[in-house]
Amino acid sequence: MHIHIPAVGRTLEAELRRKVDRKTKPPGSLGRLEELALQLGLIQGTLSPRILAPHILVCAGDHGAAKAGVSAYPQDVTWQMVENFLAGGAAINALAHTAGVELVVADAGVAHDFGPCPNLVDAKVSASGTANYLDGPAMSTEQCAQAMANGARVARDLAVRGCNAIGFGEMGIGNTASASLLTHCLTGAPLVEVVGRGTGLDDAGLARKHALLEQALAAWPERSGEPLDVLARFGGFEIAMLAGAMLAAAEGGMVLVIDGFIVTAALLVAARLAPAILDYCVFAHRSGEPGHAVQLAHLGTRPLLDLGLRLGEGTGAALAFPLLGAACAFVNEMASFESAGVSDKS
Numbered sequence: 001m002h003i004h005i006p007a008v009g010r011t012l013e014a015e016l017r018r019k020v021d022r023k024t025k026p027p028g029s030l031g032r033l034e035e036l037a038l039q040l041g042l043i044q045g046t047l048s049p050r051i052l053a054p055h056i057l058v059c060a061g062d063h064g065a066a067k068a069g070v071s072a073y074p075q076d077v078t079w080q081m082v083e084n085f086l087a088g089g090a091a092i093n094a095l096a097h098t099a100g101v102e103l104v105v106a107d108a109g110v111a112h113d114f115g116p117c118p119n120l121v122d123a124k125v126s127a128s129g130t131a132n133y134l135d136g137p138a139m140s141t142e143q144c145a146q147a148m149a150n151g152a153r154v155a156r157d158l159a160v161r162g163c164n165a166i167g168f169g170e171m172g173i174g175n176t177a178s179a180s181l182l183t184h185c186l187t188g189a190p191l192v193e194v195v196g197r198g199t200g201l202d203d204a205g206l207a208r209k210h211a212l213l214e215q216a217l218a219a220w221p222e223r224s225g226e227p228l229d230v231l232a233r234f235g236g237f238e239i240a241m242l243a244g245a246m247l248a249a250a251e252g253g254m255v256l257v258i259d260g261f262i263v264t265a266a267l268l269v270a271a272r273l274a275p276a277i278l279d280y281c282v283f284a285h286r287s288g289e290p291g292h293a294v295q296l297a298h299l300g301t302r303p304l305l306d307l308g309l310r311l312g313e314g315t316g317a318a319l320a321f322p323l324l325g326a327a328c329a330f331v332n333e334m335a336s337f338e339s340a341g342v343s344d345k346s
C-alpha cells in the first residue's frame, strides 16, 4: 500500500482558537470540547467543522490461536456475533443507532461461510482465519497486504459516499491476545503489562494466556521490529484490515475515531508506517482492558471517555460521536460576545 499522509496544517490554528474564545463563555469553559473543535477544524481545514455521514466500520476475523485457549469464549462466537450485527441485535447496533451513525460490517477473514449476504462487506482473506502464531506466522506477507488493501478500499468507498468521519471497531475471538503481542512488540512494554482478561478469563485463564503468549514470542527468535513483519506474525485479518482502512482514511483527510485495545493495536502499526496519522485520530475511550492504558500512554494521548467499557465492536467510538457533533455545534451555532452583545471580562 502506497500511502502519503501529510501532517495536519496549522495555519488556521490561531483563527480557530480566536473563534472558540469569542463564543459567549469564559475561555476554556467548554473544556475538552474546545480542543476537539480545534482538532476537527484543523483536520478539515475550516473554521466551521462538520461531521458528515459518519460511519462505524466493524472488521471481523478469526484467530488460529483461539483454539489454543487464549480466550474465555469459543471461536464460533465470532461468526455468530457477525450474524447478530447483521440482524441488528448487538450492542454496536443500539449504540450506533442512538448516535445516528451508520454501521458497516466487514468479514476480514472469519472462519465461516456466510453465504450470500448483501449487508456484509466481503473482504475475506482466508476462509479459515489466521494460522496459529504459536507455530509460525499468523498470515503471509501477501495476505497481510491484501487485508490492508481491503480496508483501504472500504475507507475510500465511504469517502465517496460523503463520509468524513469513521469510527473503527472489531470482532474476533482471541484478538486481545493478538493485540497484546503487537503492543508488546511495537511499544516495548513488558508483556505482562499488556496481557489482560479480554472477554473475561479467570486468574488461571489469564496465567495460561500469558504463558502461551510468552511461547509465541519464543517461537519467533529472529524477531523483526518492522511493523508489517510484526503484524503478519501476530496480527489478525481484522487488525490488518483496520490498519489499512485507517491509513486510507487519514490520507483522505477524514476524522478517525479510535475505539479500544484491539483497534489501538491496529493504529500502533499504522502510526509506525505513517506517524502523521495521529493528527487525524480522536481517541474515544479508555478500555477496561489494562493494555489500552499502556498504548494510550505510549501515544501520549488522552481519550474522551472512561466508562469501563471492554466490549469492542466500536462501542466506545459510537459513544464518542455525539461529542464530535457537540464540538462542531458549539463552534457553528454559538453567538460571540460581539454578536450577542454580551459583556466580556472587564
Ligand SMILES: O=C(O)c1ccc[n+]([C@@H]2O[C@H](COP(=O)([O-])O)[C@@H](O)[C@H]2O)c1
Binding pocket: 070, 071, 072, 073, 170, 171, 172, 173, 174, 175, 176, 177, 197, 198, 199, 200, 259, 260, 261, 262, 263, 287, 288, 289, 292, 309, 310, 311, 312, 313
Ligand atoms: O475493545 C476492547 O478494548 C476490548 C477488550 C476486551 C475484549 N474485546 C472484545 O472481545 C473479543 C476479544 O476478547 P478475547 O478474550 O477473545 O481475546 C473481541 O471480539 C473484542 O471485540 C474488546
Ligand SMILES: Cc1cc2nc[nH]c2cc1C
Binding pocket: 073, 077, 081, 170, 171, 172, 199, 311, 312, 313
Ligand atoms: C458475546 C460476545 C460479544 C462480543 N462483542 C465483541 N466481542 C465479543 C465477545 C463475546 C463473547
